[in-house]
Amino acid sequence: AQSVTQLGSHVSVSEGALVLLRCNYSSSVPPYLFWYVQYPNQGLQLLLKYTSAATLVKGINGFEAEFKKSETSFHLTKPSAHMSDAAEYFCAVSGSGGSYIPTFGRGTSLIVHP
């Protein structure tokens, strides 16, 4: 079985501040891990993914995430938040039981204050 826990349903930061969105996973096999972003009134868009290559993964819009097996974590970071980063962010895991279909976390809403 696989599951994802996103800590914090809402995260609020000031523009220019560090963004940190937390994701912990459980999986019986080495996982594939993803971050998706959903802007208001849109579908989800793949931000970045980990597929057992480099543990530090760079994505679009300046975001990156680090796979830490010992901590079963895949936290999403960005050094400096922009107003345009305000969105819902979803962490997802796949690979358990031979299935590639991801299991999504409950989402974290990022709020950026001017």
Added chain:
Amino acid sequence: DVKVTQSSRYLVKRTGEKVFLECVQDMDHENMFWYRQDPGLGLRLIYFSYDVKMKEKGDIPEGYSVSREKKERFSLILESASTNQTSMYLCASTSRPSRAVVNYGYTFGSGTRLTVV
């Protein structure tokens, strides 16, 4: 630009109605998926299809059915709509093989917000 198009952005239906949600993709993808999205619950998989006329149940198929008569179109059907099916519905697709979900991720539609009254 590749696209997944959901026919309606907003729908309001009455309890007991039969509801069709349509999804069309123009990328020649074999795999298509229906999710529902609820606040605090994330995305939950309802049904998916690996090929024309094939369907597989996801995590929450109760109260729903699907139809895939053509490769580009995947329909979600609420046989008798109920108020607890009020939700955002998202369609997604990806190419064969199923590992493409890992390599390329999904392409999502913009969603249909369904309200059942």
